[in-house]
Amino acid sequence: MGFFTDTxxxxxxxxxxxxxxxxxxxxxxxxxxxxxxxxxxxxLGASTWRHVAFIEQSKPLGHAHADVDHGDVDxxxxxxxxxxxxxxxxxxxxxxxxxGPAGTGAADAGDGSQGAQGVEGTxxxxxxxxxxxxxxxxxxxxxxxxxxxxxCLDVCPTGSLFRTEFGTVVVQEDICNGCGYCVxxxxxxxxxxxxxxxRAFKCTMCYDRLxxxxxxxxxxxxxxxxxxxxxxxxxxxxAQERVDQLREAGVNDARLxxxxxxxxxxxxxxxxxxxxxxxxxxxxxxxxxxxxxxxDMWRHAGAAALTxxxxxxxxxxxHGRDRAPARRFWR
Amino acid sequence: xxxxxxxGNGSGAYKPGETYGNPAEEREYGSVADVTKExxxxxxxxxxxxxxxxxxxxGHGDGSRAAPQETETAPGAGAGPGTDTGAEHxxxxxxxxGKGRGRxxxxxxxxxxxxxxxxxEAEFTSYYGRPVLNQPAWQxxxxxxxxxxxGLGGAGSVLAAGAGLTGRPVMARALKTSxxxxxxxxxxxxxxxxxxxxxxxxxxxxFKPTSPMSVGSWLLAAYGPASGVAALCELSGRMPRxxxxxxxxxxxxxxxxxxxTAVLAADTAVPGWHDAYxxxxxxxxGSAATAASGMALAMSPTAENGPARSAxxxxxALENAAVKAMERRLGLVAEVYRDGTGGRWMRAAETLxxxxxxxxxxxxxxxxxxxxxxxxxxxxxSACTRLGIFHGGLESSKDxxxxxxxxxxxxxxxxxxxxxxxxxxxRGQDGAGDG
Numbered sequence: 115m116g117f118f119t120d121t122x123x124x125x126x127x128x129x130x131x132x133x134x135x136x137x138x139x140x141x142x143x144x145x146x147x148x149x150x151x152x153x154x155x156x157x158l159g160a161s162t163w164r165h166v167a168f169i170e171q172s173k174p175l176g177h178a179h180a181d182v183d184h185g186d187v188d189x190x191x192x193x194x195x196x197x198x199x200x201x202x203x204x205x206x207x208x209x210x211x212x213x214g215p216a217g218t219g220a221a222d223a224g225d226g227s228q229g230a231q232g233v234e235g236t237x238x239x240x241x242x243x244x245x246x247x248x249x250x251x252x253x254x255x256x257x258x259x260x261x262x263x264x265x266c267l268d269v270c271p272t273g274s275l276f277r278t279e280f281g282t283v284v285v286q287e288d289i290c291n292g293c294g295y296c297v298x299x300x301x302x303x304x305x306x307x308x309x310x311x312x313r314a315f316k317c318t319m320c321y322d323r324l325x326x327x328x329x330x331x332x333x334x335x336x337x338x339x340x341x342x343x344x345x346x347x348x349x350x351x352x353a354q355e356r357v358d359q360l361r362e363a364g365v366n367d368a369r370l371x372x373x374x375x376x377x378x379x380x381x382x383x384x385x386x387x388x389x390x391x392x393x394x395x396x397x398x399x400x401x402x403x404x405x406x407x408x409x410d411m412w413r414h415a416g417a418a419a420l421t422x423x424x425x426x427x428x429x430x431x432x433h434g435r436d437r438a439p440a441r442r443f444w445r
Numbered sequence: 446x447x448x449x450x451x452x453g454n455g456s457g458a459y460k461p462g463e464t465y466g467n468p469a470e471e472r473e474y475g476s477v478a479d480v481t482k483e484x485x486x487x488x489x490x491x492x493x494x495x496x497x498x499x500x501x502x503x504g505h506g507d508g509s510r511a512a513p514q515e516t517e518t519a520p521g522a523g524a525g526p527g528t529d530t531g532a533e534h535x536x537x538x539x540x541x542x543g544k545g546r547g548r549x550x551x552x553x554x555x556x557x558x559x560x561x562x563x564x565x566e567a568e569f570t571s572y573y574g575r576p577v578l579n580q581p582a583w584q585x586x587x588x589x590x591x592x593x594x595x596g597l598g599g600a601g602s603v604l605a606a607g608a609g610l611t612g613r614p615v616m617a618r619a620l621k622t623s624x625x626x627x628x629x630x631x632x633x634x635x636x637x638x639x640x641x642x643x644x645x646x647x648x649x650x651x652f653k654p655t656s657p658m659s660v661g662s663w664l665l666a667a668y669g670p671a672s673g674v675a676a677l678c679e680l681s682g683r684m685p686r687x688x689x690x691x692x693x694x695x696x697x698x699x700x701x702x703x704x705x706t707a708v709l710a711a712d713t714a715v716p717g718w719h720d721a722y723x724x725x726x727x728x729x730x731g732s733a734a735t736a737a738s739g740m741a742l743a744m745s746p747t748a749e750n751g752p753a754r755s756a757x758x759x760x761x762a763l764e765n766a767a768v769k770a771m772e773r774r775l776g777l778v779a780e781v782y783r784d785g786t787g788g789r790w791m792r793a794a795e796t797l798x799x800x801x802x803x804x805x806x807x808x809x810x811x812x813x814x815x816x817x818x819x820x821x822x823x824x825x826x827s828a829c830t831r832l833g834i835f836h837g838g839l840e841s842s843k844d845x846x847x848x849x850x851x852x853x854x855x856x857x858x859x860x861x862x863x864x865x866x867x868x869x870x871x872r873g874q875d876g877a878g879d880g
Contacts, residue, residue, distance in 0.1 A: 150573045157575055167572060269712060271659035272647040291647040292640020294581050295658050298713035298842060303579040312640015393849045396572030400852035404712050404719055405655050411708045411722045418707065418726030419700035421763070422734060423603060429755045430607035436749060 115280045115324065117333065117341060117384035118349035119255055120356055121395075122368065124340040126152055126166055126253035133335035134164040137320065141308075151251075157396065158256055160308035163317040164332050165256045167395050175250040175389070176365035254395050255341060257332070258283070258304045258317035259372055260383025263403040266296035266305050266316075274314075281346075282319040282383055290314055301379065301401035319383070346383065353387055365389065371397060378402030569853065571845035578714055578842045587638035589835040591631045592706045593828045595665075596733030597740060598627035599703030600760075602672055604737050606696035607752060608745075609689075616753065618679050619744035620737065624695065625676035628669045628702075635665075657709040664705060668698040703733035710838060716778045716848055717787075717841030718834075724771035725834075731767055732830045734760030735798060739823025742809055742816045750809060750816055757805040757823055761798040764830060768795075778847045787837025794829035797822045 134140065143161035148154050151168035158165050192204070264283045267275040274289035275296065285305075292312035296305045305316040320330035328334070333343035342349060350373050360368035367389045372382030378401050392399050571577075581588075605620035636645045648662040671694040678688025707729040711722035718725065738760055741753035768791070772779040781787050804819030841847040 153573075157579075159579065169572070265714065268653075268655040269658065271651075271653060271656045271662060272644075273651040273653065274647070289644075289647055289650070290641070291644035293648070293658060294583055294638075294640060295656070295713075297579050298581040298715045298718075300579065301714040303577050306579045307582045307640050309582075314640075391570055393570045393577070393845070393853075394572065396575055396577060396845075398577050398848055398852055400856045401714075404714050407719070407722055408655060408657075408708075408712055411657075411711050411726075414723050415704040415708045415726040418730045419704035421727065422600060422700040422703060422730040423697075425759055425763075426600070426603045426607060426734065426752075426756055429752045429759065430611050433752045433755065434611065436612045436751075 115282070115319070115344065116260060116346040116349060116382075117257060117319070117330070117343055118353050118387070119257070119384065120340050120342065120353070120387045121252065121254035122356075122360060122365070122387055122389055123338045124166070124253040124255055125338055126168055126251075127337060128166050129335040129337060130164040130255050130257075130332035130341055131155060131162070131166060133331040134317075137323070137331035138163065138318070140315075158258065158302075158304045158306075158316075160306040160311075160315040163257065163315075167252075167254045167256055169252040169254075169390070169394055171250050171252065171390070171394075173250050176360070176363050250389075252389055252395070254386065254388065255332070255336075256395070256397070257384050258319075259302055259379070259385075260317075260319060261403065262375065262380030262383070263406070264379070265299040265301060265403045265405055266314075268403070268405040268408075269295050269299045271295060278321060278324075280319065280321075280324050282321065282324075284318045284321050285314055285316060287313055287315070299404055301398055301403065303396075346381075349385070353385065356387060360387075378406070569846055569849045571849060574845065576843050577845050577848040580839060580842050581713075581715075582640075583638055583835075585832060585835050585839075587634045589828070589831040591634040591638075592710075592729065592831040592835070593732075593736065594627040594631035594634065595706050596703045596729060596827060596831075597736040597824070598624040598631065598672060599668070599699035599701070600730070600733035600737035601627065601740060602668075602675070602692070602695035602699035604741055604753070604756065605675070606692050608741070608749070609692060611752070613745065613749040613752070616741050616745035616749045620741055621672070621676040621679045621692065621695075623740050623744070624672045624699070628665065628672050632665060632669060657705060657712050661702075661705050661709055664698065664702055668695060668702050671695040671698060700730065703730050710834065713838075714848075715838045715842040716851060717775065717781045717838040720775055720778055720851065721771045724767045724774060727767035728764055728771060728830065728834065731760050731762075731764030732827045735764055735801070735823050735830075736760075736827035738805070739801060739820040739827065741820070742805055742823065743820030745816075747810060747813055747816055753820075754805045754809050757809075757819070758802050761802040761823070761826070764798065764827075765795065768830075777850055778841050781837040781840040781844075781847065782833060785836070785840055787833050787835075787840055790829045790833030790836060794826045794833055797826035797829060801826055 140161050140163065143159065146154055146156070148156060150156070151170050153166065153168045155162050155165050192199075260282045262281075264275070264277075267277060267283050271293060272289050272291055274286045274291075275283060276286065278284050290313040292307060292314070294307050294314065296314050297307060305314050307314050320328070320332075323330055329343040333341045342352070353370055353373060357368050357370055369388055370385060371388050371392050372379075372385035375381035380403070386395075386397075388395060388397075601620045601624040605617050605624060608614075608616035608620060636642050639645060648659065649666065651659065652663055653659040671691045674691035675688055675695050678684050678691065704726045707726035708722070710718040711725050713719055721728075734756055738753045738756035742750055742757065745753065768782070772782055775782075782791050801819045801822035804815055804822065808815035809819050810816075
């Protein structure tokens with residue numbers, strides 16, 4: 115079982131963050147205002163198992179037009195038509211071409227941040243040929259990837275991390291001795307030791323809920339079905355369909371991340387549909403499970419150990435026996 | 446950019462044992478607010494994601510373009526003006542260069558330190574300059590100390606056995622003692638660094654070849670008693686047969702103890718360690734030989750220290766050659782072993798090992814004092830190498846540049862090669878990931 119997170123429909127409501135905190139009784143880990151768009155939880159860690167990333171860019175999203183003057187549209191008349199209007203009959207849709215730059219009023223639509231990206235910012239930020247300035251606001255709910263080849267599980271010396279019957283990776287907190295080795299091993303920066311506790315914590319994909327036949331709390335709480343839970347092969351098919359659909363709609367940036375069972379971690383148990391490069395979302399572009407090179411590492415270490423043993427043996431062989439009188443201590 | 450950066454809340458410099466960036470913890474020090482009369486304290490991150498270090502907003506909204514030079518700014522100063530006019534924020538440190546970013550947890554973004562920024566050779570994007578990886582909560586003294594003591598003990602056991610076999614009793618006795626003390630110290634450092642020291646025994650719950658820490662725990666469980674028994678038999682003069690067996694066991698297990706710590710570091714996602722996994726074991730055993738020969742020089746008379754002098758030369762030569770080879774392989778990531786805290790320790794190690802090796806070669810055979818001083822220099826050199834490797838690795842995990850750029854390069858190469866070539870040979874160790 116796994117997650118498919120379709121970030122193209124994420125609205126940044128953070129219901130997943132809240133549901134995760136609530137269900138798993140995760141302690142508060144700081145109440146910071148970071149200025150990083152709406153992201154104040156900053157990243158995954160011991161006490162943040164779902165993290166919504168917010169990215170503000172001056173890039174067009176598909177065929178959508180920002181900065182369009184809709185002053186001539188009678189919204190009350192549109193509302194009177196009801197919400198069931200087919201796109202063909204609608205006076206305006208998100209992909210209706212603009213009538214030229216508006217400059218005011220509509221410019222700050224979709225701009226959730228005060229200040230620099232406001233009216234002037236978008237006006238100045240016209241980057242494309244036909245004089246439109248676009249701002250797109252990407253949101254993505256990040257989570258533990260539950261890798262097929264999980265580095266944290268491989269390197270745990272106590273066996274506290276284990277693979278569950280659902281194919282997920284879970285920490286047994288009564289076994290973890292807080293060695294912290296899983297923390298730098300994770301190529302995604304997910305697992306972390308909790309300060310003042312010492313043990314490592316991460317998403318369990320709601321192991322308790324799965325055992326009771328329920329879906330994880332974040333997927334349950336997601337209002338837009340951005341977070342989908344189910345068997346991975348089904349999700350992969352669904353994700354591919356969604357990417358094709360988005361590409362047809364002109365969103366050429368849409369791509370899947372972590373869906374490929376041939377990738378460096380053998381495929382993620384939680385994969386994503388992204389609208390930009392993975393590193394824009396703080397994800398590594400080509401993660402590889404560190405233990406893939408472990409046999410090679412042991413070989414090199416063995417060679418080094420033999421070098422040390424052989425080298426020092428050679429030194430003593432070269433110097434031979436000490437023939438000086440044996441009774442001495444300091445001089 | 447090192448661990449002891451100004452953090453803007455008065456908590457001051459690095460304190461060993463302090464976990465950084467946890468606001469809940471920082472309440473002990475008072476307010477965690479960053480808002481001042483002038484606006485927000487510290488560096489404000491860019492709003493737009495950066496593509497290739499270029500600000501797509503034409504400089505509006507963040508001061509995160511790669512500025513040609515950085516003005517001298519006091520840490521924590523240079524706050525953006527309260528009303529955001531889209532002007533430069535007066536810090537000019539590019540988030541794309543991973544400057545001015547906070548720790549992974551907690552929003553204590555550190556101000557730039559006024560150093561001339563290195564313009565990145567490679568273009569890359571990051572999420573507000575935040576690290577991709579989580580940094581280990583390991584304390585440098587514990588873990589670098591563990592590496593150092595493990596090396597000193599492991600190589601020392603080999604030297605002790607050699608000294609015993611070739612009739613150098615004082616050296617043998619000194620090194621057996623130092624190895625036993627070192628292994629106790631290294632185990633203490635390791636246990637002290639556990640989040641739950643009381644659960645240390647869980648290390649021996651299972652034996653996992655995929656976990657260097659598990660392998661190392663079992664190695665120490667075998668090597669520790671061997672070197673302890675060897676030292677006790679030597680010092681008490683009782684049970685010489687058992688002592689000889691323990692000495693031989695220690696000499697065989699010692700090199701493994703000295704070398705496995707390199708795998709311990711390399712088997713992580715930390716670019717400065719993982720990408721150096723071929724050279725790191727040789728750096729570590731070279732450093733171990735340096736430390737043990739230094740101990741031998743310091744503790745044995747001139748008439749006996751011939752092998753120690755040669756071992757010092759061989760150890761320093763191997764260590765420095767391996768470090769050079771490692772830096773060549775690392776490419777961009779090698780910066781962390783040249784600049785910053787890691788670079789300072791590595792330079793200190795180079796200087797000390799050169800001085801110690803020269804002293805060992807030229808003077809230690811004649812003067813007891815010179816032998817002692819050279820020995821101490823070699824011990825210090827080994828400790829500096831371990832600290833340099835530790836801090837450099839930590840730095841490489843903090844800066845997203847070192848994670849993203851090499852992986853992008855790898856992807857580019859794979860696309861050029863037609864893809865999938867290096868995907869072969871995956872372990873199928875865990876079950877398939879879909880339930």
